[in-house]
Structure formats: structure tokens, C-alpha cells
Amino acid sequence: MSQIKTGITQLRLTNFRSYGFLNLEPDNRFMPVILTGHNGAGKTNILEAVSFLTAGKGLRSARLSDVGKRSNPAALLNADVLQIPERWSVSAQVQTKDGLTKIGTGTIDGSERRQIRIDGKNTAKQSDLGRVFRCLWLTPAQDRLFCGDPQARRRFLDRLVQAFDSQHATRLSEYNTAFKQWSCLLREGRFDQRWLKGLEEQLVSNGVAIAASRIDVISRISHYLTHPLSSAFPVPEVILTGVVEQKLLVKSALKTEEEFADLLEKSRKIYADGGSVAGPHTADFKVIHAQKGLDAAFCSTGEQKALLLSVILAEMQTQTQEQGLCPVLLLDEIAAHLDSKRRNILFDILTELPAQIWMTGTDSSDFTHLTNRAQFFDVQDSNLNLQNVA
Numbered sequence: 001m002s003q004i005k006t007g008i009t010q011l012r013l014t015n016f017r018s019y020g021f022l023n024l025e026p027d028n029r030f031m032p033v034i035l036t037g038h039n040g041a042g043k044t045n046i047l048e049a050v051s052f053l054t055a056g057k058g059l060r061s062a063r064l065s066d067v068g069k070r071s072n073p074a075a076l077l078n079a080d081v082l083q084i085p086e087r088w089s090v091s092a093q094v095q096t097k098d099g100l101t102k103i104g105t106g107t108i109d110g111s112e113r114r115q116i117r118i119d120g121k122n123t124a125k126q127s128d129l130g131r132v133f134r135c136l137w138l139t140p141a142q143d144r145l146f147c148g149d150p151q152a153r154r155r156f157l158d159r160l161v162q163a164f165d166s167q168h169a170t171r172l173s174e175y176n177t178a179f180k181q182w183s184c185l186l187r188e189g190r191f192d193q194r195w196l197k198g199l200e201e202q203l204v205s206n207g208v209a210i211a212a213s214r215i216d217v218i219s220r221i222s223h224y225l226t227h228p229l230s231s232a233f234p235v236p237e238v239i240l241t242g243v244v245e246q247k248l249l250v251k252s253a254l255k256t257e258e259e260f261a262d263l264l265e266k267s268r269k270i271y272a273d274g275g276s277v278a279g280p281h282t283a284d285f286k287v288i289h290a291q292k293g294l295d296a297a298f299c300s301t302g303e304q305k306a307l308l309l310s311v312i313l314a315e316m317q318t319q320t321q322e323q324g325l326c327p328v329l330l331l332d333e334i335a336a337h338l339d340s341k342r343r344n345i346l347f348d349i350l351t352e353l354p355a356q357i358w359m360t361g362t363d364s365s366d367f368t369h370l371t372n373r374a375q376f377f378d379v380q381d382s383n384l385n386l387q388n389v390a
């Protein structure tokens with residue numbers, strides 16, 4: 001594994017969620033950062049701020065206009081109370097392969113347009129952030145990922161892909177835009193052949209590339225999936241079930257493109273009549289708990305969480321091995337559903353990884369195994385107090 005440890009040496013939030021201003025300077029040896037405090041204290045907000053330092057919508061998939069600090073939080077619930085969204089920012093100094101780099105993001109007018117700065121220069125591309133800073137996360141909302149909505153699973157999978165394919169996010173966004181236009185034309189009964197054909201060409205070229213990258217990431221991480229860092233973590237067998245992904249596994253890209261183009265054309269009428277069409281936008285994956293031979297959806301909540309952690313750890317190890325850069329990991333409410341033995345084994349594994357790990361919990365005693373090996377911050381009413389220096 002790489003000897004370079006990655007992480008954040010300074011984090012600044014301005015008008016972000018419950019924080020008016022926060023300046024946090026974690027230890028530059030990149031020990032785990034542990035944030036504990038009561039419900040609503042402001043712990044997850046900090047993890048969300050860190051998650052905005054990479055491409056995407058952050059760990060809550062929030063609208064940018066909801067992130068700005070509301071002076072009247074009741075307005076978040078009450079649509080009748082009009083509030084102008086605040087401009088907000090998150091900036092950080094991060095350790096990269098090339099040394100310390102300053103990155104920042106936010107909105108200038110509280111709108112949905114996100115500004116990005118890297119080393120003092122503005123950039124329009126979120127994918128540029130991925131070159132300097134990467135992070136992965138696990139939140140309580142994902143504890144039942146295997147039983148819930150496939151959209152959340154696709155989002156999880158696509159985040160794993162992004163580190164290996166810098167074009168993936170752009171292709172997804174182009175695919176989704178083309179699909180929206182294709183849907184609108186058909187649902188409005190506008191059978192404009194040339195327009196539909198043009199959109200289908202975009203859907204096919206982007207869609208097959210998206211599916212190929214999803215297959216590729218599963219194959220890249222497969223070695224670490226089958227060789228977990230500890231036997232306390234189950235071996236997940238990942239099976240992609242999307243229609244295009246399934247075709248690509250047994251056919252050439254060219255043949256898959258032809259067949260997907262055919263499928264779209266044949267589905268026009270069905271879609272116009274209110275039916276649906278399968279594609280990378282409906283793709284899904286299944287995880288089997290290999291030792292038990294059981295679909296993850298039937299595993300206990302703690303087992304499901306352990307399976308997800310196995311996938312995340314495999315991704316971190318693969319990124320480190322292939323790119324010399326381990327992503328920062330954000331674990332919200334990590335203690336929930338994990339028994340103390342497995343939790344402590346996880347903590348031992350995490351301290352060995354060459355990246356800073358941020359964790360939250362309501363009870364600091366859940367983290368006693370990390371005493372003197374982590375930085376503990378007590379969070380109270382969006383104020384942070386360092387509890388110890390290891």
C-alpha cells in the first residue's frame with residue numbers, strides 16, 4: 001500500500017447547515033477524527049460538508065439551496081415561510097499525492113449552481129475535484145441499502161466507479177438528460193423520428209459505456225472482495241443485474257449497442273403508452289453473503305452493514321493499489337448495528353489504511369478502543385471541542 005496518507009489538515013465551513021462559521025484543523029498525521037455528541041448537535045453536517053469536497057451532491061444527495069444555513073430552521077419544514085437561500089462554502093486544505101492542495105466549493109447566490117476552486121483557480125468541472133480529493137461514505141440511510149430503492153444502490157455503485165472512470169459522472173448526466181428528452185417526446189406523443197433516433201444514439205453510446213464501467217469496477221475490486229482484511233467481515237459476491245450490463249457480460253460492446261438501440265426503438269410505443277423501458281437508468285446489483293450463500297436482502301441489519309463495509313474496504317484497497325491514493329472515508333453512526341467485537345476489528349483495520357477516517361456517534365464510549373489512536377471532538381450545538389490529543 002502507498003505510504004502517503006491522505007486527508008484533510010484544515011476544514012472551513014461558512015453558512016453550512018447549522019454552522020455559521022467553523023474552522024477545524026485535524027492532526028496532520030491523519031489519525032481518525034471522531035465526532036460525538038447528542039442528536040442534532042451537528043455531527044452529520046460536518047461529514048456532509050466533507051462529502052461536498054468531491055464530485056456529486058454530497059452524502060445526503062441534498063439540493064444545494066437546502067444546504068445554506070437557515071436562520072429560521074422551521075422554514076426548512078414550512079414551505080410557506082419564504083427564505084432566501086444563503087450562500088455557503090466549504091473549503092479545505094488536503095494532502096494529495098502532490099502535496100498540500102487548497103480546494104473549496106459552495107454557491108455564490110444560494111442557487112443550484114456549484115462553484116469549485118482548486119488551488120485558487122475556478123473550475124466548472126466537478127470531476128476536477130476527483131483528481132485531488134476522493135471520499136466514500138456510509139450513512140444510516142444505507143443500512144438497509146439491499147432492501148430499499150434500486151436508485152440508492154445505483155448511486156452507491158456509481159460512486160465506486162467514479163474513481164476509476166473520470167468520465168462516468170459526465171456520461172451519467174448526459175444519459176439522464178437524453179432520457180428525459182426521449183421520455184418527454186414520447187409521453188407527449190411527438191414521434192419525431194430524427195429527434196428520437198438522435199437521442200437513442202446518445203443513450204446507446206453513453207449507456208453502454210456506463211454499463212462497461214460498472215462491470216469494470218466490480219472486476220477491479222474482486223480480488224479484495226474475496227480476500228477480506230479480516231474474517232470478521234463477510235465476502236460479498238456482487239452480481240450486476242441491469243439489462244445492458246447482463247448483455248455486456250456475454251456479448252461484445254458492438255453487439256450490445258445494436259441490441260440496446262433495437263430495444264429502445266421497439267419500446268417507443270410501449271413507453272408512450274405509459275410503460276417502462278429498462279436500461280442503465282434501471283440497472284441494479286445484488287450482493288450475496290458468500291459464506292452463507294444468502295442474498296444480502298435476507299441478512300440481518302448488522303450483516304448487511306458488514307457486507308457494505310467489505311465492499312467499501314475493497315474499493316479503498318483497490319484505489320490505493322492502482323492509483324496510490326486512498327479515499328477518505330466518512331462513517332456516520334458507525335457503531336449502530338455492529339457488535340463490539342466486529343466494531344473494534346473494523347477500527348483496527350481503519351487505523352492501518354493510508355487515509356483519514358471521519359466517524360460519528362452519539363456515545364463516545366463506543367470508540368474507547370481507539371483511545372490515544374484518534375482525535376475525539378465533542379460536538380454540542382454546532383460547536384466542536386477537542387477532547388484529547390493522542
Ligand SMILES: Nc1ncnc2c1ncn2[C@@H]1O[C@H](COP(=O)(O)OP(=O)(O)OP(=O)(O)O)[C@@H](O)[C@H]1O
Pocket residue numbers: 016017018019037038039040041042043044045046066067068069070071073362
Ligand atoms: N440548512 C440548515 N440551516 C440551519 N440548520 C440546519 C440546516 N439543515 C439542518 N440543520 C440543523 O442542523 C442540526 C444538526 O444536524 P445534524 O444532522 O448534523 O445532527 P447530528 O449531530 O448528526 O444528529 P443525530 O445524532 O441525530 O444524527 C439539526 O438540528 C438540523 O435541524
Ligand SMILES: [Mg+2]
Pocket residue numbers: 043044045332360
Ligand atoms: Mg447524524
